[in-house]
Amino acid sequence: MKRNLNFIDAGSLLETNETTSVDLTKIYLEKIKEADELNCFNTVSAEQALDEAEKSDLRRQQGKLKSRFDGIPIGVKDLFCTKNIKTTASSRILSNFTPSYESTVTQNCIDAGLVSLGKLNCDEFAMGSTNKTSYYGPVTNPWKSNKSDAKLVPGGSSGGSAAAVAADLCVASLGTDTGGSIRQPASFTGTVGLKPTYGRVSRWGTIAFASSLDQAGPITKTVEDAAALFEIIAGHDPKDSTSSTKEKENFLDNLNSSVKGMKIGIPSEFKSDDLPLSTQKAWDDCKKLLQSNGAELIDMSLPHTMDALPTYYIIAPAEASSNLARYDGVKYGIREEGKNLIEMYEKTRSVGFGDEVKRRILIGTYVLSSGYYDAYYIKAQKIRSLIKSDFNQAFEKVDAILTPSTPSTAFEIENEPTDPVQTYLNDIFTVPINLAGIPAISIPFANDENDLPIGLQLITNSFEEQKLLNIAKNVQDTVNYESVPKNWWQK
Amino acid sequence: MKFDKDSLYKLGKLSKIQIDESKLKSLSSDLGSIIEFIDRLKSIDTENVDPTSNSLDQSLVMREDIASDVNTANEILENAPQKELDFFSVPKVIE
Numbered sequence: 001m002k003r004n005l006n007f008i009d010a011g012s013l014l015e016t017n018e019t020t021s022v023d024l025t026k027i028y029l030e031k032i033k034e035a036d037e038l039n040c041f042n043t044v045s046a047e048q049a050l051d052e053a054e055k056s057d058l059r060r061q062q063g064k065l066k067s068r069f070d071g072i073p074i075g076v077k078d079l080f081c082t083k084n085i086k087t088t089a090s091s092r093i094l095s096n097f098t099p100s101y102e103s104t105v106t107q108n109c110i111d112a113g114l115v116s117l118g119k120l121n122c123d124e125f126a127m128g129s130t131n132k133t134s135y136y137g138p139v140t141n142p143w144k145s146n147k148s149d150a151k152l153v154p155g156g157s158s159g160g161s162a163a164a165v166a167a168d169l170c171v172a173s174l175g176t177d178t179g180g181s182i183r184q185p186a187s188f189t190g191t192v193g194l195k196p197t198y199g200r201v202s203r204w205g206t207i208a209f210a211s212s213l214d215q216a217g218p219i220t221k222t223v224e225d226a227a228a229l230f231e232i233i234a235g236h237d238p239k240d241s242t243s244s245t246k247e248k249e250n251f252l253d254n255l256n257s258s259v260k261g262m263k264i265g266i267p268s269e270f271k272s273d274d275l276p277l278s279t280q281k282a283w284d285d286c287k288k289l290l291q292s293n294g295a296e297l298i299d300m301s302l303p304h305t306m307d308a309l310p311t312y313y314i315i316a317p318a319e320a321s322s323n324l325a326r327y328d329g330v331k332y333g334i335r336e337e338g339k340n341l342i343e344m345y346e347k348t349r350s351v352g353f354g355d356e357v358k359r360r361i362l363i364g365t366y367v368l369s370s371g372y373y374d375a376y377y378i379k380a381q382k383i384r385s386l387i388k389s390d391f392n393q394a395f396e397k398v399d400a401i402l403t404p405s406t407p408s409t410a411f412e413i414e415n416e417p418t419d420p421v422q423t424y425l426n427d428i429f430t431v432p433i434n435l436a437g438i439p440a441i442s443i444p445f446a447n448d449e450n451d452l453p454i455g456l457q458l459i460t461n462s463f464e465e466q467k468l469l470n471i472a473k474n475v476q477d478t479v480n481y482e483s484v485p486k487n488w489w490q491k
Numbered sequence: 492m493k494f495d496k497d498s499l500y501k502l503g504k505l506s507k508i509q510i511d512e513s514k515l516k517s518l519s520s521d522l523g524s525i526i527e528f529i530d531r532l533k534s535i536d537t538e539n540v541d542p543t544s545n546s547l548d549q550s551l552v553m554r555e556d557i558a559s560d561v562n563t564a565n566e567i568l569e570n571a572p573q574k575e576l577d578f579f580s581v582p583k584v585i586e
Contacts (some may be wrong), residue, residue: 096570097570098569098570099570100561100562100563100566100567100569100570101561101562101566198545198546198547199547199549212544212545212546236552238552238554238555239554241551241552241553241554242545242547242551242552243552244547244549245549245552307531307532307535309528310528310529310530310531310532311532313525313528313529314529314532321506325507328507329572330571330572330579330581331567331570331571331579332570332571332572333570333572334572335572335573337582338582339582340582340583340584341581341582341584342507344581344582345507346503346507346508346509347509349506349507349508349509350508350509350511353508358506358508359518359521359522359525361506361508362499362502362503362506362508362518362522363522363525363526365502365505365506366502366522366526367529369502369505375533376529378542379532379533379535379537380529380532381542381543381544382537382540382541382542382543383532383535383537383540384542384543384546385540385541385542385543386535386537386540388543388546419521419524420521420524420525421524421525421528424528435546436546437545437546437547438546462546462548
């Protein structure tokens with residue numbers, strides 16, 4: 001099947017005047033309209049998009065382009081504040097919120113001339129790995145099993161961002177990743193998802209979930225696209241005090257897909273009998289591929305891998321319970337009236353938050369409460385040090401680490417386990433990376449026996465995104481994965 | 492581990508979230524299973540390990556204290572559920 005239009009090609013088509021930004025934007029707005037059933041968008045900002053596209057075409061005529069990607073239509077996760085465009089975090093509590101300012105990430109996209117088509121559905125406040133916690137209903141994965149007609153989850157929390165790219169409802173999209181929220185949905189939808197080093201991309205204006213873990217990144221159709229969009233959104237921001245002062249590199253122009261002499265680590269802790277055979281095979285095939293392209297495989301250990309998930313489920317809810325304290329019916333969002341101030345707070349938050357968000361606020365409050373703080377929160381922060389130290393030691397011996405992105409391929413929307421801990425296990429391969437603050441990418445490698453995409457994860461040391469993208473490009477170019485989902489959703 | 496009714500209500504109070512009586516049972520079992528899961532960490536030896544609060548090896552960056560005109564009071568108040576003059580308005584508090 002023909003590959004969908006990617007970011008780099010869209011740039012070329014615009015450059016050679018084979019299309020215009022207005023034409024591209026109209027095509028995508030039409031596609032979005034026809035894909036209602038996927039529920040990818042919370043808000044489609046058609047009028048603003050066409051307006052921006054017209055301005056881009058005018059800039060092109062006048063030779064005043066903002067970047068070589070000026071005019072490309074993208075989708076934006078509904079977690080980034082966008083000036084005068086509703087921003088809900090897929091939560092009822094923010095269902096009427098229209099920011100008066102632009103997040104740094106989306107401002108960087110505007111500064112490059114990109115056109116936003118609208119705001120993409122996600123799990124409520126980015127908490128989830130199925131996109132089912134959204135107040136606006138679940139996103140449906142454009143992929144379907146060849147053995148069943150059941151609707152599948154796109155993964156989460158950036159489920160809308162990943163599904164929209166897979167279904168070609170935008171050229172590329174922006175997501176955020178706190179414990180796997182870019183890589184897991186990318187893996188479930190056959191797309192490329194990059195989680196940058198913590199601090200590479202500004203968090204200013206991105207609705208906070210767990211501030212020490214949150215990081216924005218691109219979801220795209222190719223590794224080159226990921227490099228291009230990452231380059232646009234990255235860079236120091238004085239408005240984010242944890243933003244890195246490191247110089248931004250030319251990730252796209254510096255792409256070099258040679259892996260000759262590179263050492264690729266294979267961590268023993270990621271091996272499991274529970275791993276589906278097809279995922280295991282994809283992982284093995286990728287090892288062989290890298291080896292035959294000149295890389296050396298190194299068996300290695302990340303001893304605290306299995307401790308990462310419980311550590312994450314202390315740190316992330318703790319930070320979330322603190323971050324979400326601001327939603328109290330006073331400054332923005334909805335308000336439920338009460339007899340007094342406290343009752344107003346309680347009613348507003350009870351009506352405004354969904355079950356998963358409430359669970360995490362309660363757990364976060366519990367682990368931070370008097371008598372438990374040291375036993376849970378400080379303990380988790382200490383184990384976080386051990387996890388980070390595992391990676392530090394590993395990167396003294398290897399250039400990158402290769403693992404599967406997820407323990408399974410996409411599953412049925414109706415089949416989510418009822419025990420929250422079972423759902424949390426979806427993120428077992430992605431969470432350690434956020435705790436260590438290092439970059440990782442998920443790339444589609446093969447389809448399983450049900451014709452569903454399998455993603456593999458590459459991991460490098462902090463600020464080594466260039467190396468990460470280079471290895472990913474090597475794998476992409478060798479394996480030549482070109483599958484796109486069959487279009488069953490078009491009205 | 493199970494959460495009893497009183498500890499759930501206490502947690503709800505601290506979190507400013509009303510605990511729905513009809514959901515007490517499922518909430519107690521959900522939170523119980525999460526706590527059981529995170530309790531696995533208790534056996535790990537963390538003697539002499541420093542806690543990590545932020546993975547970035549860089550101290551917090553300061554910026555010049557320069558006034559800017561984003562997020563002005565009027566713009567911010569546009570999103571307030573209730574306002575009076577230049578203020579957020581909340582239910583009366585009398586102690």
